[in-house]
Amino acid sequence: MSPNNSILVTGATGNQGTSIIHSCLSSPHIQKVYALVRDPTSPKSLSLQSAGAILLQGTYDDSVSSLTKHFSLASTIFYLPLNSDSDIPRTKNIISAVLASSPSVKQFIVSTTIKTNECKSFPGYAESDDQYPLYTYWNTKYQIEQLVKSAGFQSYTILRPSHFLQNLLLPTRNFLFPSLNKEDELPIFKSCWNPTTKVAWIDVLDQGKIVAAAINDPVGFNKREINLAVELLTPQELSDKIGKVWGKQVKAYQYTEEEQKELNPTIVASQKWANEVDHEGVTEVGKEFELTSVDEFLRRQDGF
Numbered sequence: 001m002s003p004n005n006s007i008l009v010t011g012a013t014g015n016q017g018t019s020i021i022h023s024c025l026s027s028p029h030i031q032k033v034y035a036l037v038r039d040p041t042s043p044k045s046l047s048l049q050s051a052g053a054i055l056l057q058g059t060y061d062d063s064v065s066s067l068t069k070h071f072s073l074a075s076t077i078f079y080l081p082l083n084s085d086s087d088i089p090r091t092k093n094i095i096s097a098v099l100a101s102s103p104s105v106k107q108f109i110v111s112t113t114i115k116t117n118e119c120k121s122f123p124g125y126a127e128s129d130d131q132y133p134l135y136t137y138w139n140t141k142y143q144i145e146q147l148v149k150s151a152g153f154q155s156y157t158i159l160r161p162s163h164f165l166q167n168l169l170l171p172t173r174n175f176l177f178p179s180l181n182k183e184d185e186l187p188i189f190k191s192c193w194n195p196t197t198k199v200a201w202i203d204v205l206d207q208g209k210i211v212a213a214a215i216n217d218p219v220g221f222n223k224r225e226i227n228l229a230v231e232l233l234t235p236q237e238l239s240d241k242i243g244k245v246w247g248k249q250v251k252a253y254q255y256t257e258e259e260q261k262e263l264n265p266t267i268v269a270s271q272k273w274a275n276e277v278d279h280e281g282v283t284e285v286g287k288e289f290e291l292t293s294v295d296e297f298l299r300r301q302d303g304f
């Protein structure tokens with residue numbers, strides 16, 4: 001049987017998993033923190049172990065019986081789907097193992113993406129990738145949420161993170177915003193966002209705090225679906241904040257349609273999505289939890 005409050009975190013060595021593990025390790029009401037890792041000898045796994053997490057070797061593709069053996073150790077499972085073609089069969093596999101781990105597992109927390117539940121009403125939404133960019137992305141996240149809601153868990157919570165502020169840090173910044181170079185005299189923050197688009201941001205470490213709170217109150221968090229965003233900022237508003245930390249002006253620039261043809265189509269599509277979809281209300285979570293502001297996050301990065 002699992003101890004009263006214990007969590008098993010999947011995707012443990014990644015952005016979200018690591019944040020959740022650290023928050024849970026520092027929460028006095030959580031007795032044990034398990035990390036499901038593919039390679040227990042990797043530096044990231046070993047660093048989780050030194051912080052106090054208990055490593056369990058496994059993958060989403062393991063048999064239900066093997067996953068059940070691990071899941072039965074914990075009262076809460078955090079599940080991170082990965083944007084993979086295998087997300088749906090993997091989700092079914094994970095759900096089967098969680099159900100087989102009852103009554104030990106009492107709570108299931110899944111992370112999708114901001115506004116997933118509203119995807120069918122996005123402007124121009126159509127049920128094919130030819131007609132709507134990233135249809136498969138949104139539909140997969142949507143199907144995952146439906147599978148979780150109908151699984152029959154004692155308690156489930158859906159977290160829907162917005163853009164991670166960590167995307168602004170190296171090395172991810174080089175991939176997503178290659179023009180944003182601190183060493184330049186006038187750094188340029190290039191994106192496909194319209195100058196007036198308010199983009200939603202969250203410090204991924206705050207997600208860990210919310211997971212820790214949910215573990216303390218599985219009844220109160222049951223069936224909750226929470227968008228995670230601390231602020232909505234136009235590209236220039238964000239550039240001004242970066243510029244304040246860098247001590248120089250940072251200028252926002254929107255790629256022209258011609259320039260966008262040369263870029264990674266998935267990045268273009270995901271940025272253009274924010275130009276079209278209304279983000280009202282996504283920062284509501286900030287009324288309930290003390291979240292890290294964008295300024296605070298950037299200051300904490302020691303110049304980044």
Ligand SMILES: NC(=O)c1ccc[n+]([C@@H]2O[C@H](COP(=O)([O-])OP(=O)(O)OC[C@H]3O[C@@H](n4cnc5c(N)ncnc54)[C@H](OP(=O)(O)O)[C@@H]3O)[C@@H](O)[C@H]2O)c1
Pocket residue numbers: 010011012013014015016017037038039044058059060061080081082083112113114160161162163164167
């Ligand atoms: N980036 C954003 O701004 C943003 C915003 C909203 C939502 N999201 C969503 O967040 C998700 C990515 O989260 P993240 O950034 O935390 O991920 P991440 O940093 O890329 O980490 C992925 C984790 O999954 C593990 N993993 C990979 N394949 C696995 C498998 N077959 N079985 C078990 N574990 C496996 C990896 O382990 P190893 O160490 O073994 O590789 C790693 O721990 C995506 O679904 C994305 O859509 C991202």
